[in-house]
Amino acid sequence: MQSSFRLEVATPERMLINEAVTEAYIPGADGYLGILPGHAPLLSEVGIGQLDYTLVNGQKHLVVVQGGWVEIHGHHVRVLANAAEMANEIDVERAQRALKRAMDRLNHKGEVDLARALNAARRAQARLEAAKGMSPVSGPR
Template identity: 45%
Template sequence: MEKSLHLEIVTPDKLVLSEQVDYVGAPGFEGEFGVLPSHIPFLSALAIGSLYYKANGKTHHVFVSGGFAEVSDNKVTVLAESAERAEDIDIDRARKAKDRAEQRLAQIKEKVDHARAQAALQRALARMRVRGNA
């Protein structure tokens, strides 16, 4: 049995992470899931939230904004709309985005705008939670 697996997180803009890890926990659309070495293959849609992984006895967090995770051949590949390591998150920017989204939600008249503002708020709050775990 393998002792580690490869984690790769990719966005349309860049390769965010490519490392050997011991465990991956991810915010699946149907709930959080975990992956250990030699896991069976599967594909899952991702929700906005915190993906975390354990490597060399430490836990690391990465903000992900939707996308997909594929587990196959002892590798977890995450294709995310956006992703940021906890240490790269600008907490002031996240707080400002949260404030803007809350203001928009207080003034919304159309459902489409409400959904966009709600999604922006979820992203800002998730970034703040992930940054708090750094």
């Protein structure tokens, strides 16, 4: 059995990851997908959250993804995300402001697009946690 697989993460703007990895945890629409070498073929929706992966040298990394699709076939895992950013690229102050705006909208007594406000809060929270090195799957880095 092969001990690694190729992980590709791309958005419409750029390729973020094209690496050999030993494991990946991808936020799905209904929870996290744990991917190891030899995973069964799959096509699934990607949710909002942190994609956690381990390189063959043991280094762990995080990237925040915001919707899209994941395709698993053979020794390749391809994530085509609507938006994504590496943890080290996240502007923490901007993410904090986005979270505050989303929470203000959720706490507002007037008419609010609840789904949109919740998604904004989830995106901002995932970005803040990734910037701090907090993985929902493997804990602090």
